[in-house]
Amino acid sequence: MVTASKAWDVAAAVPDPELPCVTVAELGILREVVMEGDVAVARVSPTYSGCPAVQFIEEAIAEALRDAGFQPRIERVISPPWTTDWISDAGCEKLRAFGIAPPQKASNSKRALFGETVVACPRCGATDTEKLSEFGSTPCKAHYRCKACLEPFDYFKCI
CATH class of the missing domain: 3.30.300.130 (Fe-S cluster assembly (FSCA))
Structure with missing residues (x-):
């Protein structure tokens, strides 16, 4: 059936x-x-x-x-537009395990749109990270580096 x-x-x-x-x-x-x-x-x-x-x-x-x-x-379907808030918890965990920092669950907040987001390293979990480029391997990701373990990684931007 x-x-x-x-x-x-x-x-x-x-x-x-x-x-x-x-x-x-x-x-x-x-x-x-x-x-x-x-x-x-x-x-x-x-x-x-x-x-x-x-x-x-x-x-x-x-x-x-x-x-x-x-x-x-x-x-x-373009309305309502997709948001990173729709990524499931399992999806966020899979991104992290893959080496990509998942987005913060605040895509509609002013902090996400205009402020600096604290991004934890997906490898070691440290929050002492720095943005290297607004664009990573794809336009929806930014490129970061962890100051603790020195590993570069992508961060899935809040959209």
């Missing part, structure tokens, strides 16, 4: 192409999957309007659904 729950499970397991340690569901990019007749409709939000991976993500979700026997349709 074809159900939205099964379609969700299939789509939710798709890894993010830029961060393969987490799935599109753990990042909060996959908003929902509903069945409309025989069609599995996956609603997806890009992390930001210029995200170069959004089309690849949509195609990967459609392919996973097709491979599981679903007729897929992908709908891009």
Whole structure:
């Protein structure tokens, strides 16, 4: 029997192409999957309007659904816009284990938008870190260095 729950499970397991340690569901990019007749409709939000991976993500979700026997349709949802607050706790832990400092859960605060954020090193946990560049390996991450262990790392910016 074809159900939205099964379609969700299939789509939710798709890894993010830029961060393969987490799935599109753990990042909060996959908003929902509903069945409309025989069609599995996956609603997806890009992390930001210029995200170069959004089309690849949509195609990967459609392919996973097709491979599981679903007729897929992908709908891009931009309102409300995606926020880093939608990253699950499991997703944050997976980012940290991968060596990326997860975002602080304050994307709509003035401190996150205009102030300095204390970023803990994902390797040693020290908070004595410094921002090296506003942009890291992707535009949604900043590049930091830990002053305690001297390791460089990316920080997933609050959006």
